[in-house]
Amino acid sequence: MEDKKELRKRILNIRNNMDIEDVRKNSSAITEKIVNSDIYRQSNVVFIYMDFKNEVMTSQLIKHMLSAKKRVAIPYTDTVNTVLIPSEITGEADLVLSSLGYYEPKNVLPVYPEEIDLVIVPGVVFDKSLNRIGFGKGYYDRILNKLKPSAKKVAVAHEFQVLESIPNEEHDIKMDMLITEKGIWKGDTSSL
Ligand SMILES: Nc1ncnc2c1ncn2[C@@H]1O[C@H](COP(=O)(O)OP(=O)(O)OP(=O)(O)O)[C@@H](O)[C@H]1O
Ligand SMILES: [Mg+2]
DSSP: OOOHHHHHHHHHHHHHTOOHHHHHHHHHHHHHHHHTSHHHHTOSEEEEOOOOTTOOOOHHHHHHHHHTTOEEEEEEEETTTTEEEEEEEOSGGGEEEOTTSSEEESSOOBOOGGGOOEEEEOOSEEETTOOEEOSSSOHHHHHHTTSOTTOEEEEEOOGGGEESOOOOOTTOOOOSEEEOSSOEEEOTTOOO
């Protein structure tokens, strides 16, 4: 079996070369599935990533959340302590483009992990048992293990990012649900 590093490289190579129209199309289909789900309807405080480099796009979803009066937090990357700080935003004016090419909060307004009831999780490779491989720094593993047990971890990905089975380690946090443009995989405790 390929190790995590090889899998990241192989799948990122495909994703980096995607046609932008396909990224948009997949993102719309995934957004549609999320906004029509019970998990989404029942959530009040959402932690959601800002996409870059052909990740499933989240801007439509964030707009929907804000107009549905949900509280929205996006990651502020604290590279010194290697942690993500969920930071509340209320609109585009609260965003600033980082040097790495993704949007970050202009001001850090922390939302405590215990307040969050839904996380939209990015990733590089997933499998049908809801395992996840990210960029390889452990940022998401470190924040996801601080959530309250009732919080839902919903990953989004393009279908080609989902493999039959991938390696996972003790510290890797499993998703509750995985959504692609083609389908949905659910864990034991989730209902959509
Ligand atoms: N909860 C944790 N506490 C401390 N270190 C952790 C934790 N989770 C992961 N790490 C460390 O982070 C490093 C990278 O982990 P891993 O390969 O799982 O990254 P990843 O899940 O692909 O990345 P990311 O979560 O940033 O998208 C590992 O060396 C691991 O020991
Ligand atoms: Mg991990």
